Structure formats: structure tokens, C-alpha cells
Amino acid sequence: MGKVNLTVSIADQELPHFRDLVARIKGLGLEVDQELESVGVVTGAIDQEKIQAVKKLKGVAHVEESRKFQIPPPESEVQ
Numbered sequence: 001m002g003k004v005n006l007t008v009s010i011a012d013q014e015l016p017h018f019r020d021l022v023a024r025i026k027g028l029g030l031e032v033d034q035e036l037e038s039v040g041v042v043t044g045a046i047d048q049e050k051i052q053a054v055k056k057l058k059g060v061a062h063v064e065e066s067r068k069f070q071i072p073p074p075e076s077e078v079q
Helices: 012-027 048-056
Strands: 003-010 030-036 041-047 060-065
Touching: 003 012, 012 030, 012 060, 030 060, 041 048, 048 060
Parallel strands: none
Antiparallel strands: 003 041, 003 060, 030 041
């Protein structure tokens, strides 16, 4: 399976340990794009089969996979 883009939210009570938690997520294979410590969010890409391991980490509040969609160009027949 391929890589999936993720947004990972850190639980409020774990924000003082944000960097440690991000290091553990990286250890699971997350290729980090952004670390938004002030809001407790980290984004990046990971192998799809490792998503459950990220979700199970203590301190992770929510994991959301990015969704892709494409709108047809204005000149296309389907509108």
C-alpha cells in the first residue's frame, strides 16, 4: 500500500510533551510536513498500514486521513 497524508491532533493534556510525542510518531514512520505545536497538530505522510499504530499512541486525540477530490475543468462537458 502507498503513503497516506495525515493530520494528527494531540490531546490537550499532552501538549507539554508535544515534541516527545511527535518523535514517537516519527518513529512509526511519519514523514512530517508541519509541526504546529501551538495548536497541537502535526501533519505528514505515512504508510497506510501504520495508521492504526498512530491512533493507538497515548496522547493522540484524533487522526484524520486527507481526502482527495478533483473538480472537472470549466470547459469540460460534465459540470
